[in-house]
Amino acid sequence: MSSLPGSDVLVASIFVLFVATMAAGALLAVSTRRIIRSVCGLAMCSIGLAGMFYYLGSPFIALMEILIYVGAVCVTIVFAVMLAEPNEPAAQARGRRRWVWGAAATVVSVSIFLGIGRLAFADGWPARAAADADGTVEAIGVALLSTYSLAFEVISLVLLVAILGALAIARIGRHRE
Amino acid sequence: MNFMELHQLPQTYLLLAAFLLAAGIFGLMRRRTLIGMLISGELIFSAAMLNFVAVNRFFAADPVQGQIFVLFIMGLAAAEVAIALSIIIAVYRNYRSIESAELTELQR
Numbered sequence: 001m002s003s004l005p006g007s008d009v010l011v012a013s014i015f016v017l018f019v020a021t022m023a024a025g026a027l028l029a030v031s032t033r034r035i036i037r038s039v040c041g042l043a044m045c046s047i048g049l050a051g052m053f054y055y056l057g058s059p060f061i062a063l064m065e066i067l068i069y070v071g072a073v074c075v076t077i078v079f080a081v082m083l084a085e086p087n088e089p090a091a092q093a094r095g096r097r098r099w100v101w102g103a104a105a106t107v108v109s110v111s112i113f114l115g116i117g118r119l120a121f122a123d124g125w126p127a128r129a130a131a132d133a134d135g136t137v138e139a140i141g142v143a144l145l146s147t148y149s150l151a152f153e154v155i156s157l158v159l160l161v162a163i164l165g166a167l168a169i170a171r172i173g174r175h176r177e
Numbered sequence: 178m179n180f181m182e183l184h185q186l187p188q189t190y191l192l193l194a195a196f197l198l199a200a201g202i203f204g205l206m207r208r209r210t211l212i213g214m215l216i217s218g219e220l221i222f223s224a225a226m227l228n229f230v231a232v233n234r235f236f237a238a239d240p241v242q243g244q245i246f247v248l249f250i251m252g253l254a255a256a257e258v259a260i261a262l263s264i265i266i267a268v269y270r271n272y273r274s275i276e277s278a279e280l281t282e283l284q285r
Contacts, residue, residue: 030204120191
């Protein structure tokens with residue numbers, strides 16, 4: 001990435017843009033009251049995360065992130081929102097308890113963030129290992145069908161059982177109505 | 178540590194993963210509907226995936242391993258979403274509500 005004169009700045013700026021997208025999406029997903037905005041926040045967060053995967057040298061995972069999260073998970077949640085009552089209920093009379101609960105959630109999440117963040121800056125991370133095979137799509141495909149073929153088959157079985165289970169649960173709910 | 182090489186530092190990604198985890202736990206504690214809690218759970222999954230890919234990129238010898246693990250996490254997350262949403266819809270049919278405070282039948 002050195003052919004273009006200002007390309008370093010461009011690369012860094014696009015990275016910051018992805019980071020901002022991800023952080024804004026995550027905050028939107030947990031803080032808004034309307035569920036549909038929360039789903040949009042999850043989609044934004046997934047797009048930012050896909051960019052991050054691209055910067056980490058795994059474009060295949062980035063594409064899969066967009067395909068599965070934005071394309072499947074968010075759309076499925078939107079369908080569920082249309083079938084069930086969507087919004088967070090308005091704050092009720094017990095405002096004080098709710099305030100305490102919100103403060104507790106803030107304290108817990110901020111302390112988790114600070115604790116793990118300090119861990120990230122601690123010493124003792126190993127240096128980058130020397131052996132450097134390429135993590136291309138081709139290598140992923142070969143590994144998926146040779147070394148990890150058992151796990152690959154098992155996860156397809158898990159997905160099949162999950163689909164059947166989802167259908168069965170939804171049907172039972174309909175009968176009891 | 179300057180702005181230009183921010184995307185080549187492992188600490189950036191680990192810090193962002195910690196942020197996603199914290200946001201997810203905040204949402205899990207604060208949300209009062211089941212779908213909101215499901216979305217927060219997805220954020221926690223995303224934090225785990227980002228951590229896996231970052232550690233794999235910066236500290237592991239074989240760059241394929243972590244990516245395949247993340248693929249499996251995505252598959253399991255998709256299965257989990259399908260099951261959870263069907264449970265949520267069944268709950269809504271029976272209770273006419275997906276507010277987690279309403280689901281107290283066993284307490285009576």
